Structures are given as structure tokens and as C-alpha cells.
Amino acid sequence: MKKFHFLKHPVVIFVLAQLAWLSLVGIWIYWYISNYIIFDLVGDKVSPQLVSKSINLFVLITGLFLLVAVLTGMYLIFIYLNKQLHLTKLYDNFIGNVTHELKSPLASIQLYLETMNIRDVTGAKQKEFIALMRKDANRLNYLINSLLQISGLEQKKIAHSFDIYSLEPLVRNLISESARQFNIPDDAIKITGTAPCSCVLDTNAIKIVIDNLIDNAIKYSKETVQLKIQLACNSKSFVIQFIDQGVGISPKDRKEVFKKFHRIYNPDSPNVKGTGLGLYWVKEIIKYHGGKISVFSEGRNKGSTFKIELPIYQTTKKRYINSLLKISTKNVKNDG
Structure with a gap:
């Protein structure tokens, strides 16, 4: 079944829907021209009902089938686009959240460094500042490593043990x-x-x-x-x-x-x-x-x-x- 997975791609669905639509128009044109030629040649000798009854039924069924195919293809494309819009919204929220998560520890570290640079921070206070900066650095490192590992896990590039x-x-x-x-x-x-x-x-x-x-x-x-x-x-x-x-x-x-x-x-x-x-x-x-x-x-x-x-x-x-x-x-x- 995997070799037919490409059929779910929206571009393939769109192309197939267009082919179905063109086939529908082609069949209708063929049906019209065929009937016109038949009636032009033998229309005065053969009853029109006898000539066109089976052809009309075939064209009707085929046309309905192709029309359903077109509508189904358009519906699937609509569903796909809807999902993509939802994912885009989630992705935008994700970017905003990650940006905030990255900026928070960086801003905190910068604040401590500026404070130590402006004031003469020594002794216990200096150790406290260094401990807090190390905590923020670890938080930053954890977030970055998390993003990298999730990406590696999805791409199966993580070396498991x-x-x-x-x-x-x-x-x-x-x-x-x-x-x-x-x-x-x-x-x-x-x-x-x-x-x-x-x-x-x-x-x-x-x-x-x-x-x-x-x-x-x-x-x-x-x-x-x-x-x-x-x-x-x-x-x-x-x-x-x-x-x-x-x-x-x-x-x-x-x-x-x-x-x-x-x-x-x-x-x-x-x-x-x-x-x-x-x-x-x-x-x-x-x-x-x-x-x-x-x-x-x-x-x-x-x-x-x-x-x-x-x-x-x-x-x-x-x-x-x-x-x-x-x-x-x-x-x-x-x-x-």
C-alpha cells in the first residue's frame, strides 16, 4: 500500500480531479457530435429513440461518476488546505512560544551580567548570581537540545542505545x-x-x-x-x-x-x-x-x-x- 501513498498528495488529487473534469467534458462533446452525425446520416430512416437510448444511459452514468470524482477531489483538497491552515497557526504559536522561552533566560543572564558589571558584586552575592546564570544557561541548553533531539527523532537520526x-x-x-x-x-x-x-x-x-x-x-x-x-x-x-x-x-x-x-x-x-x-x-x-x-x-x-x-x-x-x-x-x- 505504501507505493500508492503518493495518491494522497494534494497535487496528485488536484491533477486527477482536473483529468476527471476534462474527461467529463470530452465525453459530453463526443456524445453530442456522435448523435449529431448519426441523425444527420440516418435520422430520417431510424427512430431517434433506438439510436440514442443506450448511448444516453452510458453518457449519463459516466458523467455522474466523473462529476462525483471531481467533487470528491475538490473536497479532499479543501480538507488538506484546512489542515495546513491549522498547522500554520500552530506553527506560528510554536515560534512565538519558543522565541519567548529562548529570550527569557538570555534576558535574565544579560541582566545579571550588567548588574555585575555596573556594581561591585562580590562574595555570596556574586556566587548567587553565578548560580542563577548557570541555571538559566542550563534551561536554555535543555530547550535547544530538546528541539534538536525531536528533529533527529522524526528524521530517525538519533543514535539510540x-x-x-x-x-x-x-x-x-x-x-x-x-x-x-x-x-x-x-x-x-x-x-x-x-x-x-x-x-x-x-x-x-x-x-x-x-x-x-x-x-x-x-x-x-x-x-x-x-x-x-x-x-x-x-x-x-x-x-x-x-x-x-x-x-x-x-x-x-x-x-x-x-x-x-x-x-x-x-x-x-x-x-x-x-x-x-x-x-x-x-x-x-x-x-x-x-x-x-x-x-x-x-x-x-x-x-x-x-x-x-x-x-x-x-x-x-x-x-x-x-x-x-x-x-x-x-x-x-x-x-x-
């Missing part, structure tokens, strides 16, 4: 690292359940997933973040659920939340900053691992649950395992 891992100790360790990274108190994240199973993973990519989901919980929490993380294994999958107490997600936004550039506007958190790429990035990483991610929320101000399912090593198809491990730059080992 897959391995077989025992999940529970690995995931608990990655969650602890993320909590320290975001300065979250120990009692803000509660991990429950057990996961006595193994998966083929790229730990760096899974760390990105955990970072983004925890960051998302922080951004959309009304007060202090409270996050519950449940671990479980079933016969086919490793399941991890991130349950927050934030502003929640409406049913219509649940269908859009993982799309590229999409951001949810919520009146309870109107000043949340972001690029609209975090959850899209998460979805692509999980998809690359052969898993799936979904979100559930009972509604506004009732929190959200992000559920990730990854195929466990024991029941994963051998071909899939080999394809992941083949592109890894490391030897297969069990980190458990």
Missing part, C-alpha cells in the same frame, strides 16, 4: 533523578506497585519521558505538586501510570494533547509556559519502543492520569527485540 533492563529499580532511579532535577520534595512523589519484569529500553529516552511527564505535572498543578506513580506488570506489558492532582484535561483536548505544537489553554493556569512539543516527544519515544501512551481525566480540576505501556522482554517478538538491540551501540546486559 537499547539494552535489556529490569524495570522497577531502573524506573525508580530515573524518577529520583528527575525529582532532584526539578527540586521536588521527597514526599511530593509517591511510587506504588511492583514491576518484576524486563524490557528493551533506551534509558536516555525513557529519562526524557519521565522528565516531561513530571514537568507537565508541575506546570499544571494548582499548588504544590502531588504526583502518584503506579508500577505494574501483566502478561504482555509493563505499565506505569502518572497520576497528578492538577487542572485536568477536557475530553476534546485528550484527543489533541499528544499532537505536535498543541498546547492546552486552561483558565486555571493561563501563564503556563511551553513549546507544545513535550507530550508529542513523549509519544514518539514510546512509539519507537513499541509501546503506547494514553491519558485519562475526569474533567476540569480533577487531575490527569498518563498511562504508558511497554512490551515486556519475555513476550516481545524476537524480530522486534533483535531490531532494537541491533541498532544499539552497547552489548546486551541485564541491569538488574
Whole structure:
């Protein structure tokens, strides 16, 4: 089916619609001329109904078919253009958000540098300024690296390093690292359940997933973040659920939340900053691992649950395992 994928391109649809329209006009012209010639030659000897009945039926059916083809082609082009306009709007919003996200730390660093240049800042204050500038620089570096990695992931240029891992100790360790990274108190994240199973993973990519989901919980929490993380294994999958107490997600936004550039506007958190790429990035990483991610929320101000399912090593198809491990730059080992 992939070799016919080009038929979905709007230019091809437009060309086919024009061909259908020209064919329709050509058939009608041919029908008119043919009838004219027949009646001119034998019109006084043969009943017109006998000559034209079958031809008229054929021309009618063919004309209707081509007309439907033209209308269908125009409708598909309209749908495509509508989607392109929507994407353009999202892209414009994305450019604005990224520009703001890039300018904020740069402006902050510039302010600290100018302050240190104008005033004689020494001792503890100087260390404080340097720490704040380093924090802004790290934020800037993280954003730039995120954009580059998303681009590389889409173009399949990221060098993944897959391995077989025992999940529970690995995931608990990655969650602890993320909590320290975001300065979250120990009692803000509660991990429950057990996961006595193994998966083929790229730990760096899974760390990105955990970072983004925890960051998302922080951004959309009304007060202090409270996050519950449940671990479980079933016969086919490793399941991890991130349950927050934030502003929640409406049913219509649940269908859009993982799309590229999409951001949810919520009146309870109107000043949340972001690029609209975090959850899209998460979805692509999980998809690359052969898993799936979904979100559930009972509604506004009732929190959200992000559920990730990854195929466990024991029941994963051998071909899939080999394809992941083949592109890894490391030897297969069990980190458990």
C-alpha cells in the first residue's frame, strides 16, 4: 500500500480531479457530435429513440461518476488546505512560544551580567548570581537540545542505545533523578506497585519521558505538586501510570494533547509556559519502543492520569527485540 501513498498528495488529487473534469467534458462533446452525425446520416430512416437510448444511459452514468470524482477531489483538497491552515497557526504559536522561552533566560543572564558589571558584586552575592546564570544557561541548553533531539527523532537520526533492563529499580532511579532535577520534595512523589519484569529500553529516552511527564505535572498543578506513580506488570506489558492532582484535561483536548505544537489553554493556569512539543516527544519515544501512551481525566480540576505501556522482554517478538538491540551501540546486559 505504501507505493500508492503518493495518491494522497494534494497535487496528485488536484491533477486527477482536473483529468476527471476534462474527461467529463470530452465525453459530453463526443456524445453530442456522435448523435449529431448519426441523425444527420440516418435520422430520417431510424427512430431517434433506438439510436440514442443506450448511448444516453452510458453518457449519463459516466458523467455522474466523473462529476462525483471531481467533487470528491475538490473536497479532499479543501480538507488538506484546512489542515495546513491549522498547522500554520500552530506553527506560528510554536515560534512565538519558543522565541519567548529562548529570550527569557538570555534576558535574565544579560541582566545579571550588567548588574555585575555596573556594581561591585562580590562574595555570596556574586556566587548567587553565578548560580542563577548557570541555571538559566542550563534551561536554555535543555530547550535547544530538546528541539534538536525531536528533529533527529522524526528524521530517525538519533543514535539510540537499547539494552535489556529490569524495570522497577531502573524506573525508580530515573524518577529520583528527575525529582532532584526539578527540586521536588521527597514526599511530593509517591511510587506504588511492583514491576518484576524486563524490557528493551533506551534509558536516555525513557529519562526524557519521565522528565516531561513530571514537568507537565508541575506546570499544571494548582499548588504544590502531588504526583502518584503506579508500577505494574501483566502478561504482555509493563505499565506505569502518572497520576497528578492538577487542572485536568477536557475530553476534546485528550484527543489533541499528544499532537505536535498543541498546547492546552486552561483558565486555571493561563501563564503556563511551553513549546507544545513535550507530550508529542513523549509519544514518539514510546512509539519507537513499541509501546503506547494514553491519558485519562475526569474533567476540569480533577487531575490527569498518563498511562504508558511497554512490551515486556519475555513476550516481545524476537524480530522486534533483535531490531532494537541491533541498532544499539552497547552489548546486551541485564541491569538488574
